[in-house]
Amino acid sequence: MKVALDAMGGDFAPEAAIEGAKLAIQELPPDVQIVLVGKEDIITNLLSEKGVESDLIEIHNADEVIGMAEHPTKALSQKPNSSIAVGFGLLKSGYVQAFCSAGNTGAMHVGAMFTIKAIEGVIRPGIAGFVPKENGDFGVIIDVGANADCKPDVLMQFGQMGSIYAKNVFGIDDPKVGLMNLGEEEQKGTLLTQAAYQLFKIDKQLNFVGNIEGRDIFNDKADVIVCDGFTGNVILKFAESIYDILKKRNLLDPFFHKFNYEAIGGSPILGVNGNVVIGHGVSSGTAIKNMLLQAQRMAGSNVHLKIKESLGA
Structure with missing residues (x-):
């Protein structure tokens, strides 16, 4: 299983995101891999600084970042290579089974609605x-x-x-x-x-x-x-x-x-076709860790598929 994390999202990103990933790999099952989405050079340097070397962490590059105060719809359309847009792309393709971000809440909601879309019938x-x-x-x-x-x-x-x-x-x-x-x-x-x-x-x-x-x-x-x-x-x-x-x-x-x-x-x-978790903008490393653990539990239980089975048209 792979869980994607927007490494650039949140008031204290990317440091808090990297710290959260470091804490999460100590508690996640050994078959779960975290995919950090964001600027690869920055993520690589921070992982090195924090002494994180693990096969359970993968980096997926995204050159753009949607700011916390940006207009969600405009930002997603104008920044197709943002960490949020790329993260949703990974979720839609099935490369990851869940996507988390403490970034722009509106962009996360709009991204879910326009990328993986609402379950038919919801x-x-x-x-x-x-x-x-x-x-x-x-x-x-x-x-x-x-x-x-x-x-x-x-x-x-x-x-x-x-x-x-x-x-x-x-x-x-x-x-x-x-x-x-x-x-x-x-x-x-x-x-x-x-x-x-x-x-x-x-x-x-x-x-x-x-x-x-x-x-x-x-x-x-x-x-x-x-x-x-x-x-x-x-x-x-x-x-x-x-x-x-x-x-x-x-x-x-x-x-x-x-x-x-x-x-x-x-x-x-x-009610959307995938597992999506939105974190608090001021998320600390501990909050990011718990967000990742929650996303893993959601993906492991296939809760979105059970909602689809129950409510889907």
Whole structure:
């Protein structure tokens, strides 16, 4: 198996990417190879500086870089030899089984939509995030930013894709799916959530537990939390802020350590024809390592193929 990493993506690239790859090869299975995509001379020099010599690392040259502030669509069309564009090309061709980047989030999303494309039958791919649970596990929350405005059938598919991910990557046998709302009662919420509730209620393949509230995010009431991208992004950023505040006050314990974005490393795009993980722009070497490990687990479980089998037209 080969997992591609955008070595030029992120606020601290390429140093953080190389450090992350160095850490990852110590934990990845011996049959997994990391393909570093970016400027070959820079990558080679950094690998040498960090004393990394391994058959598990390969370099694939890409002469251009998409900056964090560049317009995603324009940048991809104007920079066909960027590390993001080349990485998606490797994924589309099947040369690698997953692609990760802590670079321009918009470019990663647009690249996925226009290169490997959405799975036929998926209305809108979503970005999944992860929330720590009091029992020590992680739950899935989808969407966390790709789709600020959704329709009921889109939320329904988010629940289906999130459930497939939770089952195949997190190993949860029968994931409980909850719809984020402002009350538990069926008639509560906006017109969107009320209509979505009715769709969830008649889907016998999902373990739908009904509406959940903000206080249920970290308990075991739901393994998969469904919401629009606006709501999900607010929840995710709020959780990150809790970690930052507690860290400043030296009030952390193992549970709150999991609020740190580094613990998971990145957010997968679900509903596209390939395994894609987007990392935080400020990703450290540890975050990059965990992003690579997550991508390897996704590729190993063939989660995108299971979504295609379940939702594909």
